[in-house]
Amino acid sequence: MQPEKQPLWRSILxxxxxxxxxxxxxxxxxEYFQVPxxxxxxxxxxxxxxxxxxxxxxxxxxxxxxxxxxxxxVGAFSGFFMAxxxxxxxxxxxxxxxxLIVSQAVPIIAISAxxxxxxxxxxxxxxxxxxxVVFFPVVVNVLDGLRSVDSDLLRLARSMGGNSWxxxxxxxxxxxxxxxxxxxxxxxxxxxxxxxxxxxxASTSGGIGxxxxxxxxxxxxxxxxxxxxxxxxxxxxxxxxVILVEYLVTPWRTKPVVPRWSTRFWQK
Numbered sequence: 160m161q162p163e164k165q166p167l168w169r170s171i172l173x174x175x176x177x178x179x180x181x182x183x184x185x186x187x188x189x190e191y192f193q194v195p196x197x198x199x200x201x202x203x204x205x206x207x208x209x210x211x212x213x214x215x216x217x218x219x220x221x222x223x224x225x226x227x228x229x230x231x232x233v234g235a236f237s238g239f240f241m242a243x244x245x246x247x248x249x250x251x252x253x254x255x256x257x258x259l260i261v262s263q264a265v266p267i268i269a270i271s272a273x274x275x276x277x278x279x280x281x282x283x284x285x286x287x288x289x290x291x292v293v294f295f296p297v298v299v300n301v302l303d304g305l306r307s308v309d310s311d312l313l314r315l316a317r318s319m320g321g322n323s324w325x326x327x328x329x330x331x332x333x334x335x336x337x338x339x340x341x342x343x344x345x346x347x348x349x350x351x352x353x354x355x356x357x358x359x360x361a362s363t364s365g366g367i368g369x370x371x372x373x374x375x376x377x378x379x380x381x382x383x384x385x386x387x388x389x390x391x392x393x394x395x396x397x398x399x400x401v402i403l404v405e406y407l408v409t410p411w412r413t414k415p416v417v418p419r420w421s422t423r424f425w426q427k
């Protein structure tokens with residue numbers, strides 16, 4: 160039995176109510192307790208700063224978004240490819256899996272410092288850091304999806320004349336989609352943090368992370384919160400983009416009838 164689908168208007172209304180409630184509590188607390196503006200600006204102060212420095216913030220947002228987008232795509236594809244290799248070869252899995260686990264014990268900020276020394280202050284270390292944030296969750300989740308395929312189903316596919324490619328495409332690949340998009344949803348927000356850390360350690364082209372660091376060093380709390388607001392928007396946009404791609408790639412999860420283009424893609 161499928162759970163009852165929530166009406167679209169509720170899906171939109173509830174987040175709007177939650178956002179309005181948070182802004183109201185924030186604004187009311189600042190005004191009621193007379194909090195100094197250098198300690199905690201009101202939403203009105205943050206909005207005024209965004210409007211006064213809109214050009215710089217928007218330019219920084221574009222820089223950070225491109226760093227996130229390219230690094231996210233590279234990390235997702237690299238992680239997926241690595242998971243497929245590890246599933247195909249026990250030797251590769253046995254050698255690389257412990258290395259991947261140990262690599263996660265190293266703080267990302269330490270890696271960013273080393274990458275800055277090796278790759279300089281350009282775009283490359285930022286992309287690598289964002290890709291690394293996405294890489295490990297994708298590898299682990301996709302590998303679990305590939306290894307969870309029923310062995311009887313694989314034997315049935317082979318007995319019906321399926322080769323390695325057709326079995327991967329029609330049996331294994333669909334099994335990886337749910338864990339893959341779960342990993343991508345988590346990585347969508349974490350990779351924004353990775354982009355900010357990268358800009359802190361290797362920033363020459365601006366970005367919201369660099370803007371945040373400058374505002375913080377000048378005790379400009381309005382500018383700090385304005386940068387945080389842009390980063391929150393970036394994280395939300397990233398999450399929604401992953402949901403959109405998931406909706407396009409797996410239409411059968413939300414629709415009783417699969418679109419023709421999807422049917423042709425999966426049955427080729």
